Amino acid sequence: MILVLGGLWIGQNVNLLPADASANAPVYDELFRVLFSIGTILFIGIVGLVIFSLIRFRRRPSQRGDGLAIEGNLPLEIFWTAVPAIVVLFVGLYSYDIYDRMGGMTPLNHGMDHSAPMHDPSPPDENGERVWGGIGTSSIQAKDGGAIAAVPIEVTAMQFAFLFRYPQGDFISGELHVPAGKPVSLRMEAKDVIHAFWVPEFRLKQDVIPGQPTVLNFTPTRPGTYPIVCAELCGPYHGGMRSSVVVDDPESYEAWFNANNTLEVADA
């Protein structure tokens, strides 16, 4: 009981994760806390039992022969088969549920919800191109019931940098800027080899593949500057393939976007 309660307490109160800066980060963290609790209980339980046994059952000076040959214990074998089976089954089902709640099971371009237009000028199904991967929906529900369309950004990964193109302003940035509280839709493609776009603070990672676009949708929540890390070994300078994502409050984002916008703004 003490072991289980202690493990649960540690899982809930010891935080090993960086700041949570996207809408799905709290969902992910919920799973992490549960897994960390289970891991702590198993680790302390097993290591504690090993240390106890090393001391309690050590060879005493008077003991000269072999130990008792004990073989077979059906109740014990049932117990140590059933407990891991239940734990693994629970973790599997719970992970699926979390992935579903993060939007991982939402079809990206299979004609389910196109109320919010994808940023791609020619939707993948029209030119026969399939977009793979990525999680989340490309729009979020507004307070009035309508949908807020995602900010479209095209990500190009190459050895050894990320480039961010803003099609709505026709400019390219080496630093990703996104507005807090608004959905963002990244369309990613690699120029050379497989890379991976990872923002630990967003709890998101997605492969970036040559010749095969992938999509990553998310809603940033916490203003700040966070690292973007390439998480796929992509060559000798893979370790240096980093960038930054700046989550701006909507006004600062607007100002940054307008300062970079190269398209003529038609005055009304």
Ligand SMILES: [Cu+2]
């Ligand atoms: Cu890379």
